[in-house]
Amino acid sequence: MGEAATGRKLLQITGTDRLKFLQNLVTNEMARLDDRLVYAALLTPQGKYLADFLVTEQDGAVLIDVAQGLAPDLLRRLSMYKLRADVEIGESPLHIQRGLDDASDSRPAGALPDPRHPALGWRAYTTQPGSAEATDWDAIRVAHLIPETCIELIPNETYILEAGFERLNGVDFRKGCYVGQEVTARMKHKTELKKGLVPVAVQGTAPPGTPVMAGEKEAGVLYTQSGGRGIAWLRFDRAGGEMQAGDAVLRRVS
Structure with missing residues (x-):
């Protein structure tokens, strides 16, 4: 069972x-x-x-x-x-x-x-x-950068490619039309993703949904954390060094 x-x-x-x-x-x-x-x-x-x-x-x-x-x-x-x-x-x-x-x-x-x-x-x-x-x-x-409904995946806000749906086997680019297909296909084939969910190392803790700051600029949002790691949605151009999320310090990791 x-x-x-x-x-x-x-x-x-x-x-x-x-x-x-x-x-x-x-x-x-x-x-x-x-x-x-x-x-x-x-x-x-x-x-x-x-x-x-x-x-x-x-x-x-x-x-x-x-x-x-x-x-x-x-x-x-x-x-x-x-x-x-x-x-x-x-x-x-x-x-x-x-x-x-x-x-x-x-x-x-x-x-x-x-x-x-x-x-x-x-x-x-x-x-x-x-x-x-x-x-x-x-x-x-x-550990495996898997988003959760209503935490990292936010209705009427999240774009699924930014949330890693291709890596998670959640979208098929060879099937026919479906609701939202045109925008999703355009993001896949005609643009380069500039933001999305990434793994981060976290020192300290912060409530899920805490804004991430890179200096004076907002870089994204910190979500689920466990064992000194976390899932964050970040703007890639602002995620190159040490960042702050409330009382937590974080850095993007591979």
Whole structure:
């Protein structure tokens, strides 16, 4: 049995158009759902992040594993796009489990690797709730520069390429159109990213969301921290030396 994925909600889409419906909306390829998880996002038409989620297909339903705080708005937006598609959208009765152990006999049936990074282990959608959370998931995220919903990923503000979605297997540049695709493709092919999420070494602590200062100039924002490291969103042209975030001193690292 795995740990319960606290703070998460499972939505489901059923009906004959379920894959085609989602394919036209989200950043990744839905044809890859056979026996795997796919990481994807829903964007605004202007290319800004609205929600990120893990998607799979199980027993004739597309399952969407999303942060609990974003689930109601995501459900509303998906329903808005429904139009004449043969789909039903609602909450799933299944529970979300996750874990790190590699032994197949200790994982629930149907457990699938997290596509964002091998260090995130596996996830499973089961009729039984998982055990109490015991893993320091923030430490794993900080070590591998993996952003979290509503911390580093901010609705109506974040651009997914600045948040590392290409590295995290969350966007497919070969698929057809989806909401926000034009802006995302332009950022990929016609511009050089000048800001984004980067790892930093941190001396001291500061609340997530603390502005980062490079001298007198604001350079970005410090977010999750663990074990003397952190995730920060920085302007690259101002991130060359020692910076300050509240009482914390930080420096960009590779």
